[in-house]
Amino acid sequence: MEILVCVKQVPDMESKFNIDTSGTWYDETDLAYRMNEYDEFAVEQAVLVKEKLRGDTSVADTSVTVLSIGPERVKDVIKKALSMGCDRGVHIKDEQYQARDPMENASIIASFAKDKGFDLIFTGLQSQDRGSAQTGIIVARVLEMRCVTTVVGFELENDVITAKRELDGGLKAGFRTRTPAVITCQMGLNKPRYPTLPNIIKAKKKELTTIEADTMATAERMVETDALFHPEKKGAGLVLEGEINDQADKLISILREKTGVIK
Amino acid sequence: MKALIVGEYRNGETLECTYELIAFAKKLGAETAMFMVGGQDDPPKYDGKLYMADSAKYGEVNPDVHTKLLLDVAHQENPDYVILSHSSYGWDLAPRISFDLKAGQVSEVVDIDDGSFVLPAFNGKLHRKVTSKTGITVVTVQSGSLNMTEQPSGTPEMTLVGGEDIETGMEFTGYEEVESAGADLTKADVIVSAGRGIGKQDNISVIQELADAIGGELAATRPVVDAGWTDHSRQVGTSGQTVSPKLYVACGISGAIQHLAGMKKSEFIVAINTDIDAPIGEVADVFVVADIKQFAPALSAKLKRA
Numbered sequence A: 001m002e003i004l005v006c007v008k009q010v011p012d013m014e015s016k017f018n019i020d021t022s023g024t025w026y027d028e029t030d031l032a033y034r035m036n037e038y039d040e041f042a043v044e045q046a047v048l049v050k051e052k053l054r055g056d057t058s059v060a061d062t063s064v065t066v067l068s069i070g071p072e073r074v075k076d077v078i079k080k081a082l083s084m085g086c087d088r089g090v091h092i093k094d095e096q097y098q099a100r101d102p103m104e105n106a107s108i109i110a111s112f113a114k115d116k117g118f119d120l121i122f123t124g125l126q127s128q129d130r131g132s133a134q135t136g137i138i139v140a141r142v143l144e145m146r147c148v149t150t151v152v153g154f155e156l157e158n159d160v161i162t163a164k165r166e167l168d169g170g171l172k173a174g175f176r177t178r179t180p181a182v183i184t185c186q187m188g189l190n191k192p193r194y195p196t197l198p199n200i201i202k203a204k205k206k207e208l209t210t211i212e213a214d215t216m217a218t219a220e221r222m223v224e225t226d227a228l229f230h231p232e233k234k235g236a237g238l239v240l241e242g243e244i245n246d247q248a249d250k251l252i253s254i255l256r257e258k259t260g261v262i263k
Numbered sequence B: 001m002k003a004l005i006v007g008e009y010r011n012g013e014t015l016e017c018t019y020e021l022i023a024f025a026k027k028l029g030a031e032t033a034m035f036m037v038g039g040q041d042d043p044p045k046y047d048g049k050l051y052m053a054d055s056a057k058y059g060e061v062n063p064d065v066h067t068k069l070l071l072d073v074a075h076q077e078n079p080d081y082v083i084l085s086h087s088s089y090g091w092d093l094a095p096r097i098s099f100d101l102k103a104g105q106v107s108e109v110v111d112i113d114d115g116s117f118v119l120p121a122f123n124g125k126l127h128r129k130v131t132s133k134t135g136i137t138v139v140t141v142q143s144g145s146l147n148m149t150e151q152p153s154g155t156p157e158m159t160l161v162g163g164e165d166i167e168t169g170m171e172f173t174g175y176e177e178v179e180s181a182g183a184d185l186t187k188a189d190v191i192v193s194a195g196r197g198i199g200k201q202d203n204i205s206v207i208q209e210l211a212d213a214i215g216g217e218l219a220a221t222r223p224v225v226d227a228g229w230t231d232h233s234r235q236v237g238t239s240g241q242t243v244s245p246k247l248y249v250a251c252g253i254s255g256a257i258q259h260l261a262g263m264k265k266s267e268f269i270v271a272i273n274t275d276i277d278a279p280i281g282e283v284a285d286v287f288v289v290a291d292i293k294q295f296a297p298a299l300s301a302k303l304k305r306a
Ligand SMILES: Cc1cc2nc3c(=O)[nH]c(=O)nc-3n(C[C@H](O)[C@H](O)[C@H](O)COP(=O)(O)OP(=O)(O)OC[C@H]3O[C@@H](n4cnc5c(N)ncnc54)[C@H](O)[C@@H]3O)c2cc1C
Pocket: A014, A125, B194, B195, B196, B197, B198, B220, B221, B222, B223, B224, B235, B236, B237, B238, B239, B240, B241, B251, B252, B253, B254, B255, B256, B257, B258, B259, B262, B272, B273, B274, B275, B278, B290, B291, B292, B293
């Protein structure tokens, strides 16, 4: 069985973001990056499927490919996925990453995946920097694969998938479908593992190929970013800074004055 | 300018977000028509043309089938915009149709700015303004981002669509209801809520202690619940409980839109966070810039002494 996982590298969301001179991106200097949170569940699920099938002699060896599109630095998240148990990495080197829309990214992923016979493609539900929740679904459309989104439960038995899709308010809907399929993973689907030191070392020996995005068939850009900016602070609440004991004293007196809950 | 609105129907009822979409289309300045897979005996309150497919036949949530039905209507109506809610139903359906319509898609719209759309980015810390360059644009709208003032009213001019069987590779096997046992946070006057900023499971006791000192209930964000640090009945947000206590203390919580939706109606909100740019600041009455691991014990000690 062939499995593909798509991971995106995003800046740490606790970073201080400064808009750069283009006005459409942020200053990348000194920022820390990590794997898009939702994609950790995708990687874990792919590895869980592989581990389950390992003992099953009726299926040929399972192999998990992890792919990421972006500049040189995104190799770090590929390496993390490899140390979580993926078998080989593919870096699609792209210098236009700041401007790409989901349709373009999906077309790049699809043109890599086409003809490789992937039975399962796992993506995150959404990227934390963009939050568009589109890429996985479009990949499925291009490759004419079935697609279950926002998945919080996943079982595979031969080629039959039993998936739980999260709806709003915590309601879930069960679906039965077959491979080949794209699964978009929601938080809580599983418990993503931490790479162990031996696995990090092992991962260094795994194959990591680079393909230039320019050489791939790509859809035309349909959505353009005009500006990136800090939202206006509407609440304008009181900010308490300083020494902890002073902050606590101030807070207590505010709560006494403004709420009826503290005597 | 013409917009095709996609209504939502679940467990035999029209969902509230349907009416938000009507308000959104109005704000865009578009004429509207609506598509919905729902119950023809119980259509939404709406003055306009409604293409209704029967949910008894086509199911309430089957993506393949709804995609086909919606595409047929979109081809017939030829709108400039197709508008869906940024809900599990909408974000699932939107890319499926945008691909076929060769339409640009803008997701999670929170505002309209002179023909451009404003979307949250970076977990809500930044906003992004975008323009679609295609003839048809598919839009998903973040619920609650528009102040809806009008009460829904009207009777639609209904056209039934579908009739034939539609093939699907996905079989819906039923709903699974939310487990309702456990804590009922909706009745609490004070809620002290733990986010991922508390660092580790052991620190739940520090937050519980603060809750005890103020006389409140412990709550949590989704990642804290998913990690098993506390149970699901304590989760606040769109996939947990919606609360409106007299006091809500957010400890190490960033303030993601799905969390805010569950607590922003609280009467008084205190946020304790190391990052002054965290979006929780948008709703906080008091924002304490501090490490929760140090601040919570200090506050608890003072409250106990008082
Ligand atoms: C469909 C869907 C449904 C969802 N439903 C829900 C839901 O019902 N409820 C929910 O909560 N989320 C929900 N989410 C998840 C939501 O998007 C966020 O991921 C989540 O709310 C973030 O939780 P958090 O604030 O605890 O963690 P983070 O976003 O990681 O924030 C941690 C915060 O802690 C701060 N911090 C770090 N260290 C410290 C310290 N030492 N002291 C003080 N502060 C510190 C950081 O600055 C940061 O702001 C949902 C998501 C989706 C897509």
